[in-house]
Amino acid sequence: MTVCNSTKRSVSNDQGSVQFPCPKCGKQTIVRSSEARKAGLKYTCPCGEFTGPN
Ligand SMILES: [Zn+2]
Structure with missing residues (x-):
């Protein structure tokens, strides 16, 4: 299952x-749902070295 990096939803x-x-x-x-993109939710790569949105 692929889940959004921000919301953890499928x-x-x-x-x-x-x-x-x-x-x-x-x-x-990195996976971003349309919901997270619209809301501009922050996301962090599991590696811990990349945070967006930028
Ligand atoms: Zn990474």
């Missing part, structure tokens, strides 16, 4: 969600 039915590799570590995949 994004399997979320057409507005995005997934991208962490720009810092390149190993983790």
